[in-house]
Amino acid sequence: MDKKIKATLDRRACINQILAKRGDALIVTGLGSSCYDVGAAGDHPNTFYLWGGMGAAAMMGLGLALAQPKRQVIVITGDGEMLMGLGALATIGTQGPRNLAIVVIDNELYSETGMQPTHTSRGVDLAGMAKAAKFPRTATINTAAQMKSWVPKLYAPAGSAFVAIKVNHTRYPMAIRLRDGAHIKNRFREALLGNAAFD
Amino acid sequence: MKAQKKPPTWPDEIYDVFKQVNIRQVAYVPDAGHTRLINRCHADKSMKVISLTTEEEGVAMLAGSWLGGDRGALLLQSSGVGNCINLLSIMQECRFPLLMIVTMRGEWGEFNPWQIAMGQGTPPVLQNAGVIVQRADRAEEIAEHVFAAAQLTFNTSRPVALLISQRVIGFKDWSK
Numbered sequence: 201m202d203k204k205i206k207a208t209l210d211r212r213a214c215i216n217q218i219l220a221k222r223g224d225a226l227i228v229t230g231l232g233s234s235c236y237d238v239g240a241a242g243d244h245p246n247t248f249y250l251w252g253g254m255g256a257a258a259m260m261g262l263g264l265a266l267a268q269p270k271r272q273v274i275v276i277t278g279d280g281e282m283l284m285g286l287g288a289l290a291t292i293g294t295q296g297p298r299n300l301a302i303v304v305i306d307n308e309l310y311s312e313t314g315m316q317p318t319h320t321s322r323g324v325d326l327a328g329m330a331k332a333a334k335f336p337r338t339a340t341i342n343t344a345a346q347m348k349s350w351v352p353k354l355y356a357p358a359g360s361a362f363v364a365i366k367v368n369h370t371r372y373p374m375a376i377r378l379r380d381g382a383h384i385k386n387r388f389r390e391a392l393l394g395n396a397a398f399d
Numbered sequence: 400m401k402a403q404k405k406p407p408t409w410p411d412e413i414y415d416v417f418k419q420v421n422i423r424q425v426a427y428v429p430d431a432g433h434t435r436l437i438n439r440c441h442a443d444k445s446m447k448v449i450s451l452t453t454e455e456e457g458v459a460m461l462a463g464s465w466l467g468g469d470r471g472a473l474l475l476q477s478s479g480v481g482n483c484i485n486l487l488s489i490m491q492e493c494r495f496p497l498l499m500i501v502t503m504r505g506e507w508g509e510f511n512p513w514q515i516a517m518g519q520g521t522p523p524v525l526q527n528a529g530v531i532v533q534r535a536d537r538a539e540e541i542a543e544h545v546f547a548a549a550q551l552t553f554n555t556s557r558p559v560a561l562l563i564s565q566r567v568i569g570f571k572d573w574s575k
Contacts, residue, residue, distance in 0.1 A: 226466075226467075228463070248466060250489070251492075252488055252489065252492065253459065253485065253486050253488060253489040254485070255455070255459075255485075255486070256455075256458070256459035256462070256486050256489060257459075258459075259456045259457075259459035259460040259463065260459045260460065260462050260463035260466070261463060262449075262460050262463060263424060263459070263460035263461055263462065263463025263464035263465075263466070263467065263469070263471070264463035264464065264466050264467040265463075265467075266424060266447045266449075266463075266464065266467070266469065267423070267424065267463070267464045267466070267467025267468055267469035268467040268468070285455075285456070285459075287451070287452030287453050287456060288452075288456055288459075290452055291449065291450070291451055291452055291456055294450075295449060381489070381492035381493035381494075382492070382493050382494045384493065385465075385466065385493040385494070385495065388466055389465075389466060389468070392466070392467070392468065393468045396468060397468075
């Protein structure tokens with residue numbers, strides 16, 4: 201990248217700002233920092249925390265969005281996690297669920313493994329890729345003003361949305377303790393489906 | 400593929416079982432052996448039928464579908480099984496059900512040596528990834544195998560792969 205914009209947004213502030221408006225939306229996180237950040241913002245039974253399965257988050261969001269067309273589904277993941285499953289953009293873009301938004305917290309780093317740069321630091325444009333894969337609503341977010349305007353749009357079932365939020369390199373301590381996968385799954389289903397979760 | 404006198408009925412029977420057990424989402428990477436079943440599913444407007452770029456997408460997608468209350472199935476060829484391995488860890492850790500219908504290559508009369516590695520590797524690789532592996536060797540028993548695999552996966556929340564033998568699907572005659 202010849203002209204580098206220095207990111208100023210803070211990852212946890214952005215995630216808190218998004219989740220403050222979650223209402224009855226269903227949330228799926230990618231593994232790593234996005235999982236920890238969403239947990240730190242406040243636990244919720246209709247948050248599914250991926251602690252593994254790198255590259256799975258967006259497609260989990262698609263399956264959930266197709267199963268629950270009346271609920272908004274928000275995937276919150278990182279740039280490294282998204283880069284591992286780029287084919288999902290084509291699969292989701294051609295499906296076009298109206299109720300799915302993918303939020304990439306893009307610090308241009310693999311934070312968990314030693315802060316190695318990802319390809320987004322080298323100019324790969326994730327929002328551009330999503331647009332090319334037929335997502336009707338895409339953006340790269342660099343400013344607080346853009347955040348303010350985009351948060352309500354993430355909850356509007358007006359077509360698949362994809363935003364890459366450029367954030368600074370701040371890392372936060374891992375606050376979330378909940379990590380048993382079967383428990384996370386079962387309580388999500390019970391909160392969403394009630395007794396039908398046990399059928 | 401050897402010329403068949405009439406189209407096989409087992410793909411239609413799998414479709415009927417899908418309806419019987421209320422499969423709502425079907426994810427696939429195309430395979431010749433699954434062509435008819437894929438077409439039947441696409442023709443059913445009550446099913447959500449998703450073409451994938453790689454099989455692992457289907458593993459993640461069907462975890463999401465189960466979270467949302469939809470039963471699903473993943474259709475793939477044995478060569479795509481290896482693509483699924485890391486994401487199958489989600490199924491094991493979370494005890495998600497997963498119904499995989501795998502058409503086999505690299506075994507009965509295979510002509511393409513490049514299919515051997517993943518074809519022969521499919522059963523142990525799936526087992527090592529925590530998937531229960533079952534197998535249908537004859538066309539007339541496929542439907543009951545699919546029904547049994549669906550009962551097993553959705554009632555016990557364990558991933559199950561049903562392998563459909565290459566003997567059922569047929570092979571290309573490579574002899575001169």
